[in-house]
Every structure is written in C-alpha cells, then in structure tokens.
Amino acid sequence: MAPNTKPARNTKAIPDLALPAAINIPLNQLRLSDANVRSIGANDREAIAGLADSIARHGLLQSLMVRPLLDDDGEPSGLYEVPGGGRRLRALQLLAKQKRIAADAPVPCIAKSNGHAQSDSLAENSDREELHPLDQFRAFAALREKGVGEAEIAATFRVTPAVVRQRLRLAAASPVLLEAYGADEINLDQLMAYCLTEDHARQELVFKALKTSGNHADWMVRRMLTEETVETTDRRARFVGLDAYVAAGGSVMQDLFAENGRDAYLQNPTLLTRLVDEKLAVLRDDLIARGWKWVEAAVQVPYEIRQKLRRLSPVNDPALDDRLETLIEELDDLNEAHEGDAIPKRVEKRIAALEAEIEAIENAPEVFAEEDMAIAGAFVTIDHHGKPCIEAGFVRKEDDPENCTAKAAADGHEGTPRKGLSDSLMQDLTSYRTVALRDALASDFGVAFLAVLHAMCLGIFYHRSHDAALQVKLDENFPASAPGLGEWPPARAIDERHTAWAARLPRSRHGLWQALVDLSDADRAMLFAHCASRAINAVRQKHLPHDDAIRNAHEIAHALGFDMVRAGWQPTVDTYLGRVPKALILEAVAEGRDQASADIISHLKKAEMAREAERLLAGSGWLPDPLRLPDLSAVVADAKVAAAEDADADDSDGDGEGDLPDFLNRDEGEGAAADT
Numbered sequence: 001m002a003p004n005t006k007p008a009r010n011t012k013a014i015p016d017l018a019l020p021a022a023i024n025i026p027l028n029q030l031r032l033s034d035a036n037v038r039s040i041g042a043n044d045r046e047a048i049a050g051l052a053d054s055i056a057r058h059g060l061l062q063s064l065m066v067r068p069l070l071d072d073d074g075e076p077s078g079l080y081e082v083p084g085g086g087r088r089l090r091a092l093q094l095l096a097k098q099k100r101i102a103a104d105a106p107v108p109c110i111a112k113s114n115g116h117a118q119s120d121s122l123a124e125n126s127d128r129e130e131l132h133p134l135d136q137f138r139a140f141a142a143l144r145e146k147g148v149g150e151a152e153i154a155a156t157f158r159v160t161p162a163v164v165r166q167r168l169r170l171a172a173a174s175p176v177l178l179e180a181y182g183a184d185e186i187n188l189d190q191l192m193a194y195c196l197t198e199d200h201a202r203q204e205l206v207f208k209a210l211k212t213s214g215n216h217a218d219w220m221v222r223r224m225l226t227e228e229t230v231e232t233t234d235r236r237a238r239f240v241g242l243d244a245y246v247a248a249g250g251s252v253m254q255d256l257f258a259e260n261g262r263d264a265y266l267q268n269p270t271l272l273t274r275l276v277d278e279k280l281a282v283l284r285d286d287l288i289a290r291g292w293k294w295v296e297a298a299v300q301v302p303y304e305i306r307q308k309l310r311r312l313s314p315v316n317d318p319a320l321d322d323r324l325e326t327l328i329e330e331l332d333d334l335n336e337a338h339e340g341d342a343i344p345k346r347v348e349k350r351i352a353a354l355e356a357e358i359e360a361i362e363n364a365p366e367v368f369a370e371e372d373m374a375i376a377g378a379f380v381t382i383d384h385h386g387k388p389c390i391e392a393g394f395v396r397k398e399d400d401p402e403n404c405t406a407k408a409a410a411d412g413h414e415g416t417p418r419k420g421l422s423d424s425l426m427q428d429l430t431s432y433r434t435v436a437l438r439d440a441l442a443s444d445f446g447v448a449f450l451a452v453l454h455a456m457c458l459g460i461f462y463h464r465s466h467d468a469a470l471q472v473k474l475d476e477n478f479p480a481s482a483p484g485l486g487e488w489p490p491a492r493a494i495d496e497r498h499t500a501w502a503a504r505l506p507r508s509r510h511g512l513w514q515a516l517v518d519l520s521d522a523d524r525a526m527l528f529a530h531c532a533s534r535a536i537n538a539v540r541q542k543h544l545p546h547d548d549a550i551r552n553a554h555e556i557a558h559a560l561g562f563d564m565v566r567a568g569w570q571p572t573v574d575t576y577l578g579r580v581p582k583a584l585i586l587e588a589v590a591e592g593r594d595q596a597s598a599d600i601i602s603h604l605k606k607a608e609m610a611r612e613a614e615r616l617l618a619g620s621g622w623l624p625d626p627l628r629l630p631d632l633s634a635v636v637a638d639a640k641v642a643a644a645e646d647a648d649a650d651d652s653d654g655d656g657e658g659d660l661p662d663f664l665n666r667d668e669g670e671g672a673a674a675d676t
Contacts, residue, residue: 022063024106025080027092030066033081035117043090050158052091056100057156063108064088065124067117080109083117084124134182137171144168166192166256174200177207186216192257193221196265213603219615222255223608229253229265230272236299237266238386240275248275276382283380283388291370292392293399294377301379303486306495310400310463312376312393313503314366324361327354368393375399384487400463453524454513456531461502462509474535482575489568497530540626551638557629564627571617576624577610585613592622 065084071077082089095101143153150168154161171178173195181191194203206224210216230237232252237245242264246252250271255263266272280297287295331354334347343351368376376399378392442448455468466473485491506515516524538553556562571577571592577585585606590598593616601612630638 020110020112022108022110025066025109025111026104027096027101027107028104029079030064030089030107030109031069031079031081032086032089033067033083033117033121035081035083036086036121038086038121048087048090048094051087052094052098053158054156055088055091056095060088060092060108062088063110065121066109066111068111068113080111081117082109083121132182133188134170134178137167140164140167141171162256169195169198169256172198174203174207176200176204180207189218190216190221193218193225195257196222196225196255197253219612220604220608223611226253226265228269229267230269232264232266234266235382235384235386236272236276239382239388240272240279245272245275280380280382280388283390287378287380287390287392291373292378293373293375294396295380296377297380299382300484301381301486303482303491306379306391306394306486309394309396310461311499311502312368312372312395313499313505313507314393315369316503317367320361320364324358327358327361330354331358365390366392375401397463449528450513450516450524453528453531454516456528457505457512457516458509460531460534461505462512464509467509474531475537484574494533498534501527501530554630558632562629564623564629565621569623569627571622571624572614573610577613577617578607582606582609585609588622588624589613589616592617592620 062085064082066080066082069077069079069081092101092105092107096103096105140153144150150161150164154164170191173181173191177186177191177194180186181188186194194207197203202225206221209224210220232238232242242252245266245268248271250266250268253265253267255265276299280299284295284297331351334351334354338344338347372393376393376395378390378394381389381391383389451468451470452472455470455472456474458464458468459474504515506512516527519527536553536556538550540550569575571588577588586598586602586609589601597616601609601616604612
C-alpha cells in the first residue's frame with residue numbers, strides 16, 4: 001500500500017483574527033476627532049439635519065469608530081475621539097440639542113487602540129461601496145408596493161415627491177433595460193430616456209434597434225420614441241389645449257426627466273388634427289356670421305396667397321384715437337416728471353393703469369365698415385403661441401370695386417375728346433403734350449419723385465397701376481413660398497408696415513396724389529422705400545435662372561449692409577436640412593460646428609441626422625451658399641465679366657460686310673459698273 005502523502009493540516013496556518021466588540025458609550029463622552037479624513041461636506045447643516053431625521057426614524061444603523069483619549073499622563077481620560085463617523089456624531093448631538101434623545105444616551109461604538117486614527121478613518125470612508133442606483137429604485141418601488149405613499153417616501157429620504165416619481169418610473173422600466181443598466185450596458189441618462197414611455201414593448205423595440213446600430217445616445221432614444229407624436233409646445237396642441245385633447249380620448253406621454261419637468265407628447269396626432277379643424281371651423285363660422293363674404297381657416301396660410309390680395313383699411317374711431325393720444329401724453333409726462341427719482345405708489349398705480357388702457361386700445365380688434373365686409377374676407381390661422389390669429393379685410397380681384405370698369409367709367413369724363421376731333425388727331429395732339437411733359441418732368445426731381453411714388457402706390461395699394469400717367473409698374477408678385485415664411489419676423493414687419501401705410505392713404509385712388517403732396521419729405525421717402533421693397537425679387541427658379549437680378553440683389557445687399565443671420569434665418573429640418581442629401585447635412589455641421597460633430601451623426605438615417613443637425617447648428621450662424629453674401633469685390637468682378645461678354649456679343653453682331661446693305665458694301669466703281 002502506498003504511503004499517504006497528503007500533508008497534515010496545519011492548524012496554525014490561519015491566525016486567529018480578533019474582531020472588536022461593540023460597546024455602548026454615553027453620547028456626552030464622545031468628541032470629534034481631528035484625524036477624520038472627511039472634511040468636504042462634513043459640516044453641511046442641511047445634510048446633518050437630514051441624517052438626524054433618518055436616525056430618528058430608523059435608529060443608528062452603523063456604529064461609530066472611537067479611540068480612547070488619554071490625559072497628560074498618558075492614562076485613559078474616560079472620553080473618546082471619533083475618527084470614523086463624524087457626521088453621525090454631529091447628527092446625534094443635534095438630536096440631543098433638540099431634546100429628542102438624552103445627552104448621555106448610549107451610542108454603539110467600536111473601540112480601537114492600535115494602529116493610526118487617520119488610517120482607520122480613511123479605510124472606513126474608502127472601503128465603503130456606494131449603493132447602486134438600481135437598488136435604490138427597487139427599494140422605493142418595494143416601499144410603494146407595501147402601501148407607503150410617495151409623500152411619505154419623499155419625507156423619509158429627504159427628496160422631493162417629483163424625485164420619488166422619477167425613481168419609481170425607472171424601477172418600472174422593462175426588465176431587459178434594467179438588466180442592461182445593471183450590467184453597465186446603458187447609463188442612467190439613457191435609462192431615463194427609455195422611461196419616457198411606460199410601454200415595455202416599445203422600450204425593447206427601440207433598445208434592440210439602437211443596440212444593433214451601436215448608438216445609444218439618450219437624445220437618439222427620445223427621438224425614436226417620439227417619432228409619431230406631437231409635442232405639447234406645438235402650436236396645434238396649444239390651440240386645442242391639453243385638457244380638451246385628453247377629454248376627447250387622447251393619450252399623453254409625460255417626460256418625467258425633462259429639465260423643466262413639463263415636457264409631454266401627444267400620442268394621437270389624427271385626433272389632434274380633428275380637434276384643430278373643429279375649433280377653426282367654429283371661428284370661421286363666427287366670422288361669416290359677422291358679415292364677412294368669405295373666411296379661410298387653416299393652421300397656416302401660404303405667404304404668397306395674402307400677398308396677392310388687396311387689403312382694406314379698418315375704420316378709424318377718431319374718439320378712440322384722441323383717447324389714445326391723451327393717454328400716451330399723460331404717461332410721457334409722468335415718466336418725465338419722475339425720471340431718476342423714486343416714484344410714489346399712487347403714481348406707480350396710475351402709470352400701470354395708463355399702460356393697461358393703452359395696451360387694450362392698441363390690441364383691440366380691428367373694425368371694418370359693413371360695405372367692406374360684404375366684399376372682403378378673412379384668414380383664421382394659429383400663431384406660434386397657439387393663439388387664434390385673425391387677419392381680415394382682404395379683397396379678391398373679382399370682388400374688388402377698384403377693378404370694375406363700370407365704376408371707373410362713372411368716376412368722371414374730364415379726358416373725353418371734344419366733339420369733332422378725330423381719334424387720330426387726338427392721338428397726335430396728346431403725343432406733343434406727352435413729349436413736352438416728359439421734357440418738363442426731367443428738370444424737376446421733386447415732381448418726378450412724386451409721380452413715380454404715385455404710380456407705385458396705385459399698383460401696390462389699389463391694384464390700378466395702369467391708371468398712372470407714368471408707365472411705372474412694380475411687379476410685387478412673390479413667385480414662391482417656403483415653410484413658415486409668413487411668420488418669419490421680416491415678413492411680419494413688411495405686413496405691419498404695409499397695413500400702417502394703407503391706413504394713412506385715402507380709401508379711393510382718386511385722392512392719392514393730393515395725399516402724397518401733403519406728406520412730409522421724410523414720410524414720402526419712407527413710403528417710396530416701402531413700395532420699392534415690395535417689388536424686389538431675388539428668387540432663383542428652375543425655369544428662370546435670374547442671374548443678372550441675383551447679382552443686382554447682391555449689390556443692393558452690400559449697400560444695405562444686409563446679413564441673413566441678423567435677419568433671423570436658422571437652418572432647420574423644414575428650411576434646409578430635411579431637403580438636402582446626407583452629404584450636405586454633414587458638410588453643414590462640419591462647417592457650422594466641427595468635423596467631430598459631423599462624425600458623431602454620420603451613421604444616422606437621414607431624418608434623424610437632419611433633426612440632430614438642427615440642434616447642433618442652432619445659433620451657429622451657418623448659412624447655405626444661396627444665402628451667403630459674396631464679397632463685394634467678387635460681385636464687381638462678376639459684373640465686369642458680364643459686361644465684357646455683352647461687348648463681345650455686340651462686336652460679333654457687327655462683324656462682316658454682309659451685315660450692311662448691298663449698296664454700302666460696294667465701292668463706287670462697282671456701283672457704276674453695275675448700273676451701266
């Protein structure tokens with residue numbers, strides 16, 4: 001038999017480890033230790049108060065680590081320093097100060113005498129492993145299942161009820177997501193993004209798709225979860241109202257983790273569209289009942305539609321105008337009288353009252369004459385804030401009395417030829433008069449300016465440019481439209497300016513000349529600039545390249561110091577990014593931000609790439625090529641090239657004797673021989 005070679009067990013290989021037992025030490029015998037390594041946050045009064053409340057509810061769940069304090073002779077003094085548990089000691093002392101425990105209440109402690117106090121303190125704080133957030137979420141959920149209310153949980157752990165709701169939502173996520181979070185496959189921000197919805201199937205579907213793509217960015221998660229929803233900040237949602245939408249059976253997806261805590265998404269866009277149409281229909285029917293001939297109601301109306309219609313001016317109320325002027329004068333006097341001084345309360349109240357009445361008058365609905373309403377109509381739209389926007393007084397061409405030939409014929413007969421003068425003689429006589437009038441007008445800038453302005457106003461405000469003696473016609477037709485163009489601030493400014501001028505000009509075109517004569521030079525100049533601005537056209541169209549006009553637009557822009565960034569244009573999905581190839585989207589991000597940002601979104605699908613590019617380019621000042629203003633030197637050089645091309649074309653038209661009549665191409669001898 002082989003000998004047993006298995007070594008005998010060495011019972012002395014593992015030394016006995018003596019673990020110190022916990023002892024109770026009266027609270028008033030414990031002192032804070034200077035050896036405690038935790039200094040940052042150790043004296044936070046609010047945190048200490050929270051810890052004291054927790055100890056009062058749950059008891060002291062962890063003993064203090066103490067070392068005996070020695071007297072001058074090196075003997076135990078009966079007091080103990082606390083190098084490990086300083087915050088707990090402060091909380092206990094606070095409870096004693098509040099008379100919630102006795103000053104000499106026994107405190108469980110672990111007493112040590114060997115080693116170093118700093119080493120013990122560092123070990124206690126370093127070796128402690130923080131609770132994983134997922135365990136905390138599950139603990140909150142377990143308390144909730146046991147009937148503990150959200151408010152009680154919040155009070156117990158000194159957090160807000162909103163934080164409790166957030167953590168309960170996280171604990172209720174799909175088990176697939178919780179497992180991924182626990183395994184560090186996704187982070188907390190990404191888990192919060194998934195919890196935008198409580199639908200586990202939807203969460204897992206998006207998780208699977210993004211796991212395959214390798215992009216788990218939280219913004220991408222939210223983007224995919226909200227693809228077929230409408231934000232509550234959308235004008236349509238604001239117009240209908242969240243309560244009305246929910247009452248009609250609509251569902252809302254609430255983002256508990258949004259910074260403002262109010263982000264939500266409407267999940268039934270078809271229902272929302274129906275509610276919008278119904279509410280707009282009510283407004284339309286009300287306007288029709290008031291006497292308007294027609295009303296068009298829509299979320300938005302294309303910009304060019306309103307531009308093609310003449311707009312009537314509302315009826316002025318002289319008494320209201322006088323009241324407004326009086327209020328403004330009083331307000332100015334009060335502000336001037338107390339400029340730089342403390343304003344008495346009674347004066348403050350009066351100023352507030354004046355401002356409120358002025359605002360009410362200025363924002364009062366426009367009033368139109370009944371006869372105008374009978375031939376005109378209105379547009380009902382929704383503004384950016386979700387408020388109904390009513391613009392009234394638009395006249396269609398077929399309804400416009402100014403276009404009625406019968407009315408024009410009845411306006412007067414001053415130009416009717418005298419009996420006995422033939423049409424040909426009348427034409428000849430007026431030809432002489434026209435030539436003489438042209439010559440006279442050429443010597444008087446003021447009258448020439450007035451005549452051009454008169455012709456422009458006839459066309460723009462009365463749609464009767466052919467009634468002017470001056471053959472000047474501004475083509476203010478806008479050849480295209482773009483998403484949101486009508487609400488863009490420059491477009492709104494043009495409309496407001498036009499409406500203001502229309503209100504100052506006479507209702508009938510026959511009083512226009514005298515009205516222009518009565519204006520000041522400054523007002524005439526501003527009106528001239530407004531009329532000219534209505535006719536500028538720098539739109540590129542496929543069938544009409546418009547190169548010379550575009551070059552002239554650049555020249556005008558340089559003269560104005562014009563800049564599209566200052567005008568407020570931004571690259572969005574609707575205005576640019578959603579309408580170009582992916583390569584141009586990435587090029588825009590690389591130029592407007594940096595190449596790294598472009599690389600981050602390069603793997604996305606086009607729709608997702610465009611939306612993320614909009615976020616990245618917001619406020620960057622980036623412009624696509626058609627909106628950039630070339631250097632003036634480049635514009636001048638381009639004009640010189642065009643001029644040279646025109647000169648070459650003129651020279652080629654005159655080359656060769658064959659371009660002249662035969663009798664001029666022959667010399668004298670040739671002509672004589674031919675004649676004989």
